[in-house]
Amino acid sequence: MSAKFIIPKPDMFSAKRVLCIQPHYDDNDIAAGGTIAALADAGVEVIYLTVTDDLVGVIDDNLTEEEAAALLKRDQAEAGACIGVSAQYWLGYPDAGKYDYHDVRRDIIRYIRMLRPDFILTIDPFLPYEAHQDHVLTGKAVSEATILYGMMRLKTDTQVDAAYEGHEIAGIAYYHTHAPNTYIDITATHARKHAAVGAYHAQFSDEDMAMLQYALDMKEQEYGERQGCQYAEPLKILHTRHLHCSTDAVIS
Ligand SMILES: [Zn+2]
Numbered sequence: 001m002s003a004k005f006i007i008p009k010p011d012m013f014s015a016k017r018v019l020c021i022q023p024h025y026d027d028n029d030i031a032a033g034g035t036i037a038a039l040a041d042a043g044v045e046v047i048y049l050t051v052t053d054d055l056v057g058v059i060d061d062n063l064t065e066e067e068a069a070a071l072l073k074r075d076q077a078e079a080g081a082c083i084g085v086s087a088q089y090w091l092g093y094p095d096a097g098k099y100d101y102h103d104v105r106r107d108i109i110r111y112i113r114m115l116r117p118d119f120i121l122t123i124d125p126f127l128p129y130e131a132h133q134d135h136v137l138t139g140k141a142v143s144e145a146t147i148l149y150g151m152m153r154l155k156t157d158t159q160v161d162a163a164y165e166g167h168e169i170a171g172i173a174y175y176h177t178h179a180p181n182t183y184i185d186i187t188a189t190h191a192r193k194h195a196a197v198g199a200y201h202a203q204f205s206d207e208d209m210a211m212l213q214y215a216l217d218m219k220e221q222e223y224g225e226r227q228g229c230q231y232a233e234p235l236k237i238l239h240t241r242h243l244h245c246s247t248d249a250v251i252s
Contacts, residue, residue: 007239009181009252010171012119013038017045019117020085021108021142023134024054024095025076026200027123030216031175033083033193034186035233036121040084041189048080049089049111051104051138056095057203071202079196101137108145110156113164120146124174124236139174146172147243173237180234181252183227190220190231 012018018039022028028036028048040046058068080088091107093099112120125139146169148154155161173182186193194213204212223232242249 007241007246007248007252009237010119010239012121012171012173012235012237013042013044015039015044015117015119015170017047017115017117018119018121019047019049019112019115020121021049021051021111021138023051023123023132023138024057025050025072026054026079026197026203027135027176028121029079029083029193029196029200030212031123032121032173032233032235033079033196034189034220034231035173035175035184035235036085037083037189037192037196038184038186040086045086046084047087047089047115047117048076048085049091049108050076051091051108051141052093052095052097052134053090054095054203059203059205068202075200075202078199082192082196082199096132096134101141104137105141105145105148106154106156108141109149109154110160112145112149112169113156113160116167118168118170120169120172122172122174124177124179127176127178130176135176143172143243146240169240171237171239172243173235175233175235177234177236179236179250182235182237183223183232184235185224185227185229185231186220186233187224187230 020028020036036046054072055065055068122142123135123139125136130136150166220231223234224230238249242252
């Protein structure tokens, strides 16, 4: 047997501030709302950053962009109150549109320097068969920002960069992952998660929402069985050192 150097999996629940970065308004809550509510209950400050304007997902074609944007923000605020989100920020890139990876990465680094989170939660960009470019681009930009945010030759905003004094990010947690290494017991926060998901009226018909809630519930029960509880959410949690040239990340 050869000795193995294993980087320990960081503990998200010992974080002080988790920045939850999502492509669309509802991704955090649909995939990890129970986990995020449990973090908030444990005294962790949770902040959301949404990369796109999410306008393509609004089902009422008769609304103006301003009306649709107002509805999305209303829904997200209602959901955030259920989960315990302390602040919401938006980058406003065009949903399912053309925008630049490096611009998104720069903006994410700017928010990391401004908000100084010690843990990141985001979407897994390495999910096989994921076709939505907003999901892939956001997850990749967040992952790279998480290893580059301390490199001050990468410029963001002059004032933000000048004020930034450096800090540590302990780890990154991915949802919508095909390779979970952690199952979070969300039994205590399951109802609040589903209330939050139910707040996204602008993007789901009543019928589609009922199907979504049912499908989520089935998966949460399936993951709960693996964890030995009623409901759970799966995550892939990695140390930031796993995000570059690590052959262990895939098995961690
Ligand atoms: Zn999405």
